[in-house]
Amino acid sequence: MNQKERNLEKVKRIRKKTYSVEDYVTGILNNNNVILSKAITLIESTLPEHQNLSQQIIEKCLPYAGNSMRIGITGIPGVGKSTFIETFGNYITSLGKKLCVLAIDPSSEQGKGSILGDKTRMEELSNNTSAFIRPSPTGGNLGGVARKTREIIILCEAAGYDTVLIETVGVGQSETVVSSMVDYFMLLMLAGTGDELQGIKRGIMEMADTIVFTKADGNNILRAKLAKTQFENALHYFPPKKSEWTPTVTIVSALENRGIEDTWNWVKKYFDTIKNNKYYFQNRKNQTIKWLHETIIEKLKSDFYTKNKHKIKELEQKAINEEITPYIAANTLFDN
Numbered sequence: 135m136n137q138k139e140r141n142l143e144k145v146k147r148i149r150k151k152t153y154s155v156e157d158y159v160t161g162i163l164n165n166n167n168v169i170l171s172k173a174i175t176l177i178e179s180t181l182p183e184h185q186n187l188s189q190q191i192i193e194k195c196l197p198y199a200g201n202s203m204r205i206g207i208t209g210i211p212g213v214g215k216s217t218f219i220e221t222f223g224n225y226i227t228s229l230g231k232k233l234c235v236l237a238i239d240p241s242s243e244q245g246k247g248s249i250l251g252d253k254t255r256m257e258e259l260s261n262n263t264s265a266f267i268r269p270s271p272t273g274g275n276l277g278g279v280a281r282k283t284r285e286i287i288i289l290c291e292a293a294g295y296d297t298v299l300i301e302t303v304g305v306g307q308s309e310t311v312v313s314s315m316v317d318y319f320m321l322l323m324l325a326g327t328g329d330e331l332q333g334i335k336r337g338i339m340e341m342a343d344t345i346v347f348t349k350a351d352g353n354n355i356l357r358a359k360l361a362k363t364q365f366e367n368a369l370h371y372f373p374p375k376k377s378e379w380t381p382t383v384t385i386v387s388a389l390e391n392r393g394i395e396d397t398w399n400w401v402k403k404y405f406d407t408i409k410n411n412k413y414y415f416q417n418r419k420n421q422t423i424k425w426l427h428e429t430i431i432e433k434l435k436s437d438f439y440t441k442n443k444h445k446i447k448e449l450e451q452k453a454i455n456e457e458i459t460p461y462i463a464a465n466t467l468f469d470n
């Protein structure tokens with residue numbers, strides 16, 4: 135075989151491994167997790183050709199998406215999220231459902247290493263054939279991670295996953311991002327730390343549809359029961375939700391497998407309620423519109439900065455030298 139023939143062989147080998155849009159879509163619709171994972175990797179890639187391919191795949195999967203219960207789960211590090219998701223997730227699949235677990239990790243954005251991804255998490259659920267777990271997409275800003283996660287949800291739903299859990303760490307902006315892509319929001323809290331009501335930002339608490347007190351076992355049971363009563367009383371003073379849902383409280387021990395069914399029953403009841411009163415459909419429409427506008431803003435911003443890169447550098451210097459105010463400097467960019 136001469137060099138030319140060897141090169142040709144190489145190209146053939148590479149081509150063989152390359153999937154077409156149709157290959158991806160068929161694989162996803164047939165619930166082939168290997169293909170699904172590869173397609174998700176394309177979404178996460180920054181290469182323009184991968185982006186292009188992933189957009190075509192997403193578009194073709196879109197008609198098959200939208201049919202899952204999208205559930206957000208948040209809580210501070212150590213509250214017991216991964217242990218809860220493991221037990222809750224295994225319970226959900228035992229009902230014959232197909233579960234997908236995704237994560238939005240704000241720490242990965244800041245290059246600090248990941249809060250969610252560092253440990254070996256959810257080992258049992260990882261081996262559950264009815265579950266698909268994918269760590270948080272890394273790189274880029276929170277907006278970028280949010281876009282990727284929304285696109286990943288579409289592919290997972292097209293692959294037949296009917297329950298999607300999106301986990302995030304309760305430390306800042308990421309809850310708002312998650313709540314803009316889920317139907318239902320769960321806040322995990324620890325009872326008995328004495329500062330339940332202060333420890334978590336009120337805004338996050340107001341987003342919660344169910345508050346789950348974790349680790350309700352051993353010495354913690356009594357504290358958890360007390361916290362449940364306190365919260366059930368306090369939640370009445372919260373502003374009414376557009377969904378007309380009054381938030382509920384459960385106490386759970388993921389380690390001892392207690393309170394899990396109770397928590398799932400609230401999820402079911404919630405979805406029945408919001409489908410009956412149509413909030414489910416309206417909320418999804420609003421989320422889609424919001425996603426569109428966020429994309430427009432993101433694109434405008436990146437195009438504008440790319441186009442005016444040098445001019446902005448000059449203006450920065452002028453502003454530092456106090457030759458011009460930042461306000462006027464910014465305005466000069468829009469003058470023509």
Ligand code: GDP
Pocket residue numbers: 209210211212213214215216217218348349350351386387388389390
């Ligand atoms: P995450 O950081 O929120 O994901 O929290 P983890 O799930 O990693 O749990 C943090 C710690 O709490 C671990 O040591 C767990 O074993 C422990 N933990 C989690 N759930 C329970 C529970 O139901 N009962 C008890 N006693 N400990 C738990």
